Amino acid sequence: MVQPLDTAWAVRWIRETARVVAENRALLIDLDRVIGDADHGENLDRGFSAVVAKLDAGDAPGTPAAVLKQVAMTLMSTVGGAAGPLYGTAFLRAATSLGDAGEVDAAAAAAMIRAARDGIVARGKAEVGDKTMVDAWTPATESAETAASAGATPPEVLAAAANAAHAGAVATEPLIARKGRASYLGERSAGHQDPGAVSTALILQAASEAAGGEVA
């Protein structure tokens, strides 16, 4: 069941994200425990619970961009840590890139992912290979853009992004961290997936599933 990327999709995406983040709270805490400070799952769960509470309470925002902007502001004020500002910026830039469109087409979907990714890089200054969420967002962006230029449907663009993010997250395992808290471990950071890269894959997978997309 393929869905248009409209405001309802954006709301579904965010609710689905909250659900999978809650479901994977312990996993994300545990990934962060090994090479960080054991809070990533707790932080995101707190943040996306607040996001859902806001969706439940307020008037539904009128555009996909308005949904994402509300998410950005809520994450910024409830998550804290590194992930709060990074995901906050990502959703804010994503919202900005969508403008006031009521529906997101394939090119706009790819552009949205790039905007999010570029926002994270602008704030966090991490490069590909530093073992951060950038290692999931970057291949996601590239795959989304490739799919969009090849004429994929919007849901297909999101599915491509999600699959690439997932692969990117898995590929962080052997890396030695050079940014974020895991970098303090030096070589001991190798051998574990980066929690932020894994949560990125979850978020993009939620976007895809909210669009009815199939994720491999």
Added chain:
Amino acid sequence: MVQPLDTAWAVRWIRETARVVAENRALLIDLDRVIGDADHGENLDRGFSAVVAKLDAGDAPGTPAAVLKQVAMTLMSTVGGAAGPLYGTAFLRAATSLGDAGEVDAAAAAAMIRAARDGIVARGKAEVGDKTMVDAWTPATESAETAASAGATPPEVLAAAANAAHAGAVATEPLIARKGRASYLGERSAGHQDPGAVSTALILQAASEAAGGEVA
């Protein structure tokens, strides 16, 4: 090999005590750990090591009483806790009871043990059955006196005392402590031997062995 209870015997007694206390240090700590504060073996080991160091260093005291008085002063100033003053008093009273005799006969041996026991009771105010070292000293005193009046040799008096002290220590196991640190546990103090009663048995056994006595 039965020995006279002279100054040499007193020195042998004390050295043998130091040896068995060191040997049973961990046992005494462990008994005290369960119903007290895990220091009895450490305290006595520190004290009797100091006693031996003093014997090694100084001129040999001239009488059994002089030996025991030196022991008393050293224990008083090195053991601390409850056992320091109690054993200090015991050895002081024992020394006093011996006067300036060069050799201890059977009656004097029994009187010495009673003096030690009465000193402990005077200082600590414990009664038989309170689960303290008094529960070893009291039967030891009675057995020693019985043996002496029955015409036993001095070593036999000491052996009787040691055996009774040992039995008294074992018999503290089911008791509920009413004095000393174990009393804070109330009924939870039952089921364990009292560390001070056990160390009393070791000390009296050393006295007997130093006299060539056989301990059952």
Added chain:
Amino acid sequence: MKKLINDPRAVVDESVEGFGIAHADLVAVHPDPLFITRRDAPVQGKVGIVSGGGSGHEPLHAGFVGRGMLDAAVPGAVFTSPTPDQIIPATSAVDGGAGVLHIVKNYTGDVLNFETAAEMAEADGVTVRSVLVDDDVAVEDSLYTAGRRGVGGTVFVERIAGAAAERGDDLDGVADVAQRVVDGVRSMGVALAACTVPHAGVPSFDLAEDEIEIGIGIHGEPGRHRIAMEDADGITQRLLDPIVADLRLASGDRTLVMVNGMGGTPASELYIVFRKVAQLLDGLGVTIERSLVGNYITALEMQGASLTILRVDDEMLELWDSPVHTAALRWGA
């Protein structure tokens, strides 16, 4: 056993040595026999205050040596009361001609050693009075037992007696106010995990992941009973109830409250306990006039806390607020 120590038998000496270096402006360490005095001891004309006991309860007692509190502290081996040959010179060293008060926690060993020392110091011409602290409501007080233990209340006794001495009260006056604090103070403790005595090398007791010990002392001894783990609010209620009952605290009473960490408990948890104490006392109409939250009388690295409550009057409060300058308690100076 993992500890930041060298030879387990040198723990007290080395620790006190470090303490002496860190606080050389406040104290002098006398190494053999070991005791600690105020830098400026004896203070002429002032009653000297001496306390002591087994080590392992830091900052008690050495951390409370200084103006407005103790003149001398006498540390024994870990959990072992000191010996008379330490207490006697400490007593003489702080006698400024007005006599010396011994503040003794009620344990057989402490009582006997301080008793002997007091007798001998008196024979040397120092007037000594003693006050016995026995504030632990976890222990039954009866003629047929060793009586209640001295625990957290000791901190309040040392502070208030020290303030009275600093004010210039005579020996009987200082002893009297100390006794009034003893009469009005009660404590109760809980352990979540045991401590390990350095020379023993194994934990003093074993607790399962879901058990706690209620009514523990400060020597790693087990408590009165063991219960299933509860939340902080529930545990706090268990600490408070017997104190309130024993002191017969009622609406209108004014108190000094200490939530004390046993050594291994983070400050954040102590404040969670304090929050509940404040709520419960407020519910009873009891006022908290002053409070301490932190590690003041510990049992090595034991995890847990104790609650101490003193019913105060204006005089005690005035003494409490007067200047104090020690390593562990300082204000107004």
Added chain:
Amino acid sequence: MKKLINDPRAVVDESVEGFGIAHADLVAVHPDPLFITRRDAPVQGKVGIVSGGGSGHEPLHAGFVGRGMLDAAVPGAVFTSPTPDQIIPATSAVDGGAGVLHIVKNYTGDVLNFETAAEMAEADGVTVRSVLVDDDVAVEDSLYTAGRRGVGGTVFVERIAGAAAERGDDLDGVADVAQRVVDGVRSMGVALAACTVPHAGVPSFDLAEDEIEIGIGIHGEPGRHRIAMEDADGITQRLLDPIVADLRLASGDRTLVMVNGMGGTPASELYIVFRKVAQLLDGLGVTIERSLVGNYITALEMQGASLTILRVDDEMLELWDSPVHTAALRWGA
């Protein structure tokens, strides 16, 4: 996991609430969004000092709010930096017209959240300067990493910057002296046992009975490497050496030294470490002008210690000695 807590998610709120009750004479707690200010904030004409970060490091930062130190502390969730919507009102609340200094420990999260908050506070008309504390020599400082972490040095920066602000220095002056402290301070830590983050429920890492972690931070993260257990003197040498090397400490240098407990280490052990530090520095001809020994910046109930050394000059010492009155650090007031 055994802790004196209620709901693991309420730990910070409840603990800060208790802190606010216990220290109502010093601080005001603003519950939503959560931050703590000096009772008398804003102090007109004085530069405001704000710090903050994840909770779990108590007494840092709330314990350092008061005269001569911080005007506001902003606590995040446990080990999670606070959010801009907390930092912004805290900043405004302590702006007495002379601007506000943000003291930020160098972690990605803290840096990003404080950066955003500073930008927004500036937009609201508050002049903000920031200083980044990065004193942990366990971490490699390079363009290609997140840089060194901020740990124990934060205490010195907060105290000395706070003193400068209290003295009446302007914002640039306060920021400059804070930066001088950052430049001159280095730290190194060791863990004997990990802590357990309340919402995680399991220890942050596992250490065998005979292993310790060298170069740990304050968030329960593992250290740079794991070695076999050593005695206190050996461990102290390992903490000191890299600091001495990095600061190029040499004969004649004057220092401020902190031996800090990670939360679960008894004071007696910290003094044993301090003793060795004093001996080793003495051997190098380096003077310890002032020292702190105790729990000042912790990682919940972690067992271990950290060593922090600041090379001081007369001005820093004068600022250090000036009156400070906070829950955790107090003298001259």
